[in-house]
Structure formats: C-alpha cells, structure tokens
Amino acid sequence: MSTSVDESAPGAGVPLVELAGAGFSYPDGPPVLRGVDFAVPGGRSLALLGRNGSGKTTLMRLLSGGLHCAEGRLLLHGEPVVYDRGGLNRLRTTVQLVVQDPDDQLFAASVGQDVSFGPMNLGLPEREVRARVAEALDALDITALEDRPTHLLSYGQRKRAAIAGAVAMRPRVLVLDEPTAGLDPHGQERLLAALERLREGGTTVVMATHDVDLALRWADDAAVLSPAGLRTGPVAELLADRELLDSARLRLPWAMAAEEVLRAHGLLDAGSPGPRTPEELDRWAVPA
Numbered sequence: 516m517s518t519s520v521d522e523s524a525p526g527a528g529v530p531l532v533e534l535a536g537a538g539f540s541y542p543d544g545p546p547v548l549r550g551v552d553f554a555v556p557g558g559r560s561l562a563l564l565g566r567n568g569s570g571k572t573t574l575m576r577l578l579s580g581g582l583h584c585a586e587g588r589l590l591l592h593g594e595p596v597v598y599d600r601g602g603l604n605r606l607r608t609t610v611q612l613v614v615q616d617p618d619d620q621l622f623a624a625s626v627g628q629d630v631s632f633g634p635m636n637l638g639l640p641e642r643e644v645r646a647r648v649a650e651a652l653d654a655l656d657i658t659a660l661e662d663r664p665t666h667l668l669s670y671g672q673r674k675r676a677a678i679a680g681a682v683a684m685r686p687r688v689l690v691l692d693e694p695t696a697g698l699d700p701h702g703q704e705r706l707l708a709a710l711e712r713l714r715e716g717g718t719t720v721v722m723a724t725h726d727v728d729l730a731l732r733w734a735d736d737a738a739v740l741s742p743a744g745l746r747t748g749p750v751a752e753l754l755a756d757r758e759l760l761d762s763a764r765l766r767l768p769w770a771m772a773a774e775e776v777l778r779a780h781g782l783l784d785a786g787s788p789g790p791r792t793p794e795e796l797d798r799w800a801v802p803a
C-alpha cells in the first residue's frame with residue numbers, strides 16, 4: 516500500500532499530478548476542455564462532478580496520460596510529463612485510472628491473473644507480484660475471489676476486481692470513473708470502506724460521480740465542471756453554491772437541503788454545523 520505523504524520531504528506541497536492550462540478536443544469535435552487547471556495534492560479525496568458530457572472522463576484520461584493535452588501541460592511532481600515510454604511508465608506508477616465499465620478493464624481468465632498483470636508488466640520479481648496481488652485483493656475485500664473466472668463475477672465484484680488491478684500498482688493517486696454507479700447500497704458501502712482503507716494508507720483518490728450526497732459525505736474537495744470552466748474547492752463550499760450547482764445541472768445535497776430547512780425554522784444556530792448523515796441527524800434530534 517502507498518505510504519503517507521511526508522510533509523517534510525523535498526517537493527512537499529507540490530501537487531502529485533497537475534493539469535496546467537489543459538485543453539483538449541476529439542478529432543473533428545469542438546473543444547471539450549479549455550484552460551483547465553487541476554492540481555491533485557497528496558492525502559486528499561476529491562470528487563469530480565459535472566453534467567453528462569461535461570468532460571469528466573476526458574479530464575481523467577488527460578490526468579492519467581491516456582490522452583495527451585492538446586494545449587497546456589501535465590505535470591508529475593511539478594515536472595512536465597514527457598509522453599514517451601519512460602515518461603508514461605513513471606506517470607503510471609504514480610497515477611492509475613480505473614474506467615467506468617469494468618469489462619473495458621478486465622481481460623485475464625481469473626481475478627488473480629488480472630490483478631497481477633500490472634505488477635508483472637513492471638518486471639517485478641514473482642514474490643513481489645504475489646505480495647502485491649494479495650495486498651490489493653485484501654484492500655478490496657475480494658481475497659476469496661482470487662481464482663474465480665472474471666466472466667463469472669457479478670457486476671459489483673467486477674468493479675472491485677478492476678480497482679484491485681490498479682491498486683496492485685501501488686499508485687499514489689487512484690483515479691476512479693464513477694466507481695459506485697450500478698452498485699447496490701451494500702456494494703457502495705463496501706467499496707467506500709475499501710476506499711477509506713486506501714486513503715488511510717496514504718492513497719489519494721479522485722472520483723468522478725453524479726452523486727452529490729456521496730460527494731459531500733466522502734470527499735474533502737470537489738472539482739465541478741460547468742460551462743464556465745472548472746472550479747475546485749472544499750466540497751461543502753462548492754456544493755452549497757446554488758449558481759454553480761445550477762450551471763453544472765447538479766442538485767443541492769440532501770444534508771444541505773435539510774440544514775436549510777432546520778435553519779429556516781430556527782432549529783439550528785447560525786454557528787452550528789448542520790447534520791451530514793442520518794446518524795448525525797439522529798444525534799442532533801435526540802442529544803445524549
């Protein structure tokens with residue numbers, strides 16, 4: 516698992532990975548992204564939000580080197596990424612993208628073989644590969660599925676197996692495209708618990724999602740793509756900005772809507788934070 520960020524280390528404070536003035540268009544298409552500045556500091560969890568087609572997947576592909584910036588630059592530890600084999604390999608040991616559909620990611624016969632593919636490709640000794648596979652399967656809570664054929668997995672299991680493949684690369688930054696989409700509530704909770712364990716181990720997680728409630732509960736920071744561009748900031752600040760939410764076609768998170776009602780009825784003091792979860796609401800309603 517990744518180690519925690521050492522704030523005293525040389526380069527501390529420099530984002531792990533960063534898009535600076537990035538622009539991109541698909542062939543014969545209009546610009547999808549223009550002048551995007553997006554920095555991923557170590558040790559934070561970040562939710563990337565925006566309407567369908569706003570460019571979240573494109574931004575994640577630029578960040579992980581699958582697409583190349585047409586304008587601007589991609590920086591790794593503050594240095595411009597060179598898009599050759601060595602440069603991209605360096606990027607991929609720091610940043611790993613997991614695409615939205617696990618069937619676009621899983622290709623080996625069994626879960627264990629699939630998860631071992633990345634570390635084997637790095638040329639690591641077999642013992643190290645085995646250790647990483649065991650660690651990644653454990654992190655995603657799918658150790659029991661190691662020998663299971665990938666085509667026999669449920670959708671939620673395939674999602675976790677695909678993420679395990681990225682985790683086995685021990686990235687500092689894990690970039691996940693809508694990882695909870697299509698999961699039932701229990702599956703979502705299991706995945707969030709796994710992401711929490713990774714975060715505690717020092718992995719920075721960037722997650723694209725349409726779920727504002729999840730973003731508010733899970734993320735430290737948000738990045739919101741709207742026609743005006745990309746805005747980043749503390750998640751509670753951005754998801755309370757009605758104008759931004761409207762322009763990005765997002766709604767107010769449930770907890771914030773509840774907080775507004777409580778304040779409007781004089782049930783919450785100006786200085787008190789509102790409850791963020793059903794458990795907090797319960798504690799607020801029935802103080803100990």
Ligand SMILES: Nc1ncnc2c1ncn2[C@@H]1O[C@H](COP(=O)(O)OP(=O)(O)OP(=O)(O)O)[C@@H](O)[C@H]1O
Nearest residue numbers: 541542544547565566567568569570571572573574
């Ligand atoms: N391979 C491609 N070729 C041409 N245009 C593309 C391609 N991939 C995406 N686009 C276009 O780029 C724009 C941004 O797409 P992108 O997938 O990045 O958005 P998104 O925010 O991830 O959307 P969603 O929330 O629906 O997943 C869209 O207009 C889309 O049609």
